[in-house]
Amino acid sequence: MSTERLPLRVWLLMLPLLIVMLTVIGWPLIDTIRLSFSDARLVGTGGHFVGLHNFTKMLSNSYFHSAFFTTLKFSLWSVTLELVIGVLVALLLNQKFHGRTLLRALLILPWALPTVVNATLWRLIYNPEYGALNAALTQLGFLDSYRSWLGEPGTALTALIVADVWKNFPLVALIALAALQAIPNDIRAAAISDGANVWRRFRHVTLPYLLGPLMVALVLRTIEAFKVFDLIWIMTRGGPANSTRSLSILVYQEAFAFQRAGSGASLALMITLMITVLAVAYLFIMRRLAGEGR
């Protein structure tokens, strides 16, 4: 089958897409690689070949280290919370109760909200002078005086994570719910009549069905979280005191604010490599799971 040669007509159908992909993805990617070995500026001279200088400089740079750990912290917390809350909400929605269909429909809302609007909304909620969070916590007696949630290094990253989790746990919940509803009723009934307790039922009946779809959600969310830019740019611009500066924000500053195209490109390339490693690792795990299970 795969050795069979494709007729010319098929290639003609593919041609426009291939041209577009090469122009707007393939060539820019190759050019990023070329730039990463040069000292090119964004405007002006083309720059000279500087070997691995950009990479060695970046790897020994404390800005890079702190941005890496900020990104890692943001991704780990966001994705973990989204998975845990998402699965719990899916388990809830798998029960029978009044308004179940309505609640499932509500899950669409945060997910459909544009990221920019989500970031703006939470920035308003966290506002140090008039924000709803300060007002609510003070009126409920949890807080004595208004705080600058996004203005203090101690709380800014947490505030960002909350905004990210609120928008993205519904996606995980919907994926997990779909998986739960695929579990045949007789398997569950058999487990109950065998006297399996709640935990054992979850572990041996529910979890195997959830694992595959959850891995997919995990891959998608981790890659997205690792690329995070919009949310941080709008809410804190990487501040205060660079405490929320992610790798993507760092590339933006390096390549566009400071116009150092060369070192910006080398940084972008390193992020791409990290994401590739993540994706390959996940694909590997998924293959393993698919091989073992069902």
Place this chain on the structure above:
Amino acid sequence: MEHQSLIFRIFIHTMALLVAVVILAPLAWLFIMSVSSSVDLSAKPLHWWPETLDFSRYSLLFSQSDNSAGAAFMSSLGNSIKVASMATIAALVVGVPAGWAASRNPQLGWTLGGVIGTYMLPPVALSVPLYLILAKFGLLNNVFGLALVYLSILAPFVTWLLKAGFDPIPRDLEDAASIDGARLDQMLRIVILPLALPVIATALIFAFLLAWDEFFYALLFTSNQNAKTLTVAIADLAGGRVSDYGLIATAGVIAALPPVAVGILMQRALISGLTNGGVKG
């Protein structure tokens, strides 16, 4: 189903209520901010419900008078519609034939790998060369230039969506039509398009929304009303010295309306899409 105890049922309903409140409260607050007077919004203690509903910000943003907040907002709204439409149409033009070819020829499965690969690519990996290309051709701060850049996101996305949508359309139909001596264009028009149209429409809507929501490239490649999109305009409002928070909220509500409306209307399709994507892996 198993018998549920009263305590368990109360617990389930309480948790459901909690989840509903967590989802709705921020959204409701966005809308309330947009219709509250600035006096209400800056009151301490905060007024959670406005004295009178104030829709004046909506008419302000949709006003066309020169140099007003409305004029800037309207031009960014127009730019968003232009860029998203152009990019969507271009993506469909390249995506429909490619998606069809990939669907009918399993040997082209590698294209799917390519598509997943481009989805993983962080936009920063392409941003510097794309900037240089646009600058070279004078397409910075230009709706055509931005639409071209958006193709890097929309073209693979649309192709993948269309391929998955075309797969269930039976091949027998094409074979029968070609045996009957139909020309390729007749076959497309009479047999395939009617069946493929819902798939194409879905891809069109999602591609448009993807472009509508995009922020990173728009921030980098646009600088004023000539090409600035709605997302950048909102970020400007949020990050600027706008004293009326209600105005920022209003812009947010307007930008959120199209995707949220589509999300509600296409709920069923969305959820089944997630199911398929999620379960197939």
